[in-house]
Amino acid sequence: MIRVVHRWPGLLAALLLLVLSLSGAALSLFPAAEQLSVPQAEAGLSVARLTERVLAVHSQVEQIRRAPSGKITAYWFENGVPEAAVINSVTGQGVASADPNTVERWLTSLHRSLFLGDGGRMATAAGAAAMLILSLSGAMLVARRAGGWRRWFAPIRGPFAGRLHVEIARVAVAGFLLSSATALWMTASTFDLLPDAAASSIARIETSGRTGMTAAEMDLLKRTPVAELRSLTFPDPTDAMDVFTIKTDRGVGYLDQGTGALLAWSNPTGWQRISETVYMLHTGQGAAILGLLLGMMALGVPAMAATGCILWLAGQRGRPRICGNAAAGRADTILLIGSEGGSTWGFAATLHTALTAAGQAVHVAPMSSFDPARYRHARRILILAATYGDGDAPATARGFLDRLKTLPPAPVVPMAVLGFGDRSFPAYCAFAEAVARAAEARGWSMLVPYDTVDRQSPQDFARWGQRLGEATDIELELVHQPALPAARPLTLVSRREYGAEVQAPTAILRFALPKVSLWQWLADRGFGRFSAGDLLGVLPEGSSAARFYSLASGRRDGFVEIVVKKHPSGLCSGQLFNLKPGETVCAFIRLNPGFHAGRSRTPLILIGAGTGIGPLAGFVRANAQHRPVHLFFGMRHPARDFLYEEELTGWHREGRLRQLVTAFSRGRMPRYVQHALREEAAQIVALVRGGARVMVCGGRGMAAGVSSALAEILTPAGLTPALLKAEGRYVEDVY
Amino acid sequence: MKLLLAALAMTTALTLPGSAMARPVTLTATLSNYGGDGAYLALYVTDPQGEYAGTLWIAGGKSKYYEHLSGWYRASGGNRAEIDGITGASVGAGRTLEISLDLADVLFDAGYTLHVDAAVEDMRDSPNEVAVPLTSAGAQTPVRGRRYVSTVTYSF
Structure with a gap:
């Protein structure tokens, strides 16, 4: 609901607010210029x-x-x-014309009435009201997304347009609120709606x-x-x-x-004093510095309008249509969706189609419309739920948990809950899990056990569908291809091979950067803007399912680089491994903002093994500002699969890499990267205490080993990986 | 206080719509191109002793700015009730204000003076832009204003 309140006034008012903010920003210069240029009277005159x-x-x-x-x-x-x-x-002499500056007058007229008299004043007041609604609803959205008002300035993740929208808003919303509220007050005063007329005793x-x-x-x-x-x-x-x-x-x-x-x-009345203060706050006349600040914040409006429109357009493109949706009262399967960005709807559409093809009458609806009394013929309720932010309900599931908890107990139809999320985020599928637990606590029976789909994995979804089919005796095959971004042919530029002798054939593949369109660049789509840690989705020939590889390069590097290990029967890795320079493969970018190094100056502890070195090497390569980076790298043999060996040496010399600790699992003294961590325990504690961020990339087993090693290391210092995760200071990219 | 009461008593006598003791009068005020926002104008009359007699018209809708029509405001005490029904929009630079009234015959050739005060936002107030005696002979003769008003004419 807040989102709707935020979206529509925003789109309608964008143009009006552009005019108001730009003219307002220009006007904010005049009081400051006047303050500087005017001869001041001597003190005590x-x-x-x-x-x-x-x-x-x-x-x-x-x-x-x-x-x-x-x-x-x-x-x-x-x-x-x-x-x-x-x-x-001092002299009493005239020094300048008293007539108002024509530019200032023109801008003032534009700013307050669009040159349209009282009608224009009402239009600009409507603009101010829209601004106020946008600021308040936007602030609530930011707080919700960050996980509370106290985390207002917590780092945020997501595509560039959305991030920029929020980053500007967090700073400028104070100015927007002040400017719009005072504007409304001044309009009310102008139209004599406030009892703030000057008290006059002249008639007496x-x-x-x-x-x-x-x-x-x-x-x-x-x-x-x-x-x-x-x-x-x-x-x-x-x-x-x-x-x-x-x-x-x-x-x-x-x-x-x-x-x-x-x-x-x-004496002035209280109302009059308030109006005078409001006037000063809005115009900066008598508060030139504040005026300049408000003016600068107003300059955020064009950027907010542009990024806001991009977000809306991107959201529009993201949601599929559902054909032949059955009415709630007739349906035997109720499919409830909790989605934030819209991707869960794609899975819902696939499930809807498959169930309908199997002869079921399926009703698809957002979770927020949950109302069991209407489901008269329902035989099952299926819930597909994403999670928003730190475990909150996504946009279309608002109020669901509350409603579930107030329902009379002992429902008759069974339920199934499937969570959608990304394991690299601390609150993985937290909302879906909460839904499943709350439903069980209220006495709902579970058709199939609660399950999750990681990063829109078609395999996870198909597996769940199979179980659902078995439980319901419905022939169910869920083949869902998440609406993939358009893939582009990438041309291989170079390849370096490692590890064949230690049974770990691995290659660093470097592709040429394809050209991007303006829309892709603006909307952060495709190859417009990516960095190390994002994912490259590769479509192997003979399959429509993409395989994902962590990127070891960013757009600024001018190439697309991944590290691939050849699996004995892997279709995609096999094709990639056989690729010769000059040949192409179809691929697209998927952003993975949870696994970015970020721009902070705090130290980084990078931990990886095998192909997990890819994104970590990318972070080091991009570390031009010489942030302290400590890399723990596990491999099999220093002479066989030491990926990026030359580069790492060079980066260390250049200051991009502060420290490199290696661990070799083969040889005379085999050890894993966890062992290396334990040996450097004191240093790690010191770094983490100093605000360091830990980033882990590699296989699931290695990540678990690292997590328990770090728990051992950090516990004496009163810290745990879980605590760091909650603060966004411990992130994993595992496979 | 005495002044205020006298003003109230006189108001009703200035305009006598449809009466045999009144004549239709058209007042025309053309503003100069002074390079500012719309002007507020007050058209009012003083008696032979210079005492305020009553208001004919106020151009400008927002009463909070009326104190800037300082001659009128001082003379009339800024009484809002008195100007009910005889206010209109402010007049833009270079524009013309034309109003028609039935003015009492006794006002003409008896020493009464028509005053026009003007005020423009962020520019100086201009009380007594125009002060012209109301005479039969003076009708149709444009009178120049001082700052914002180019000419004022009254005609029968």
């Missing part, structure tokens, strides 16, 4: 003294005003013609009937410093009923022009 100086030059002064920047303007008559100028407070005053006292002699004006002055209006000397009017930061007073006596004084 009284209004009486200033008036004397001005009167010496212009005897028929009618008004003196002081802007919050300190600019003093005088208005007078000369030969019956009204004149005005910015005044030097009785004058002495005399005239002739000069302003310079008046007590109150002698006591009032220029710094507090807003305006001093002179009376008509021929009208004894007329009075001096002085406005200061503290209120409005009326002075008798014959005696100088203060006839009446009104």
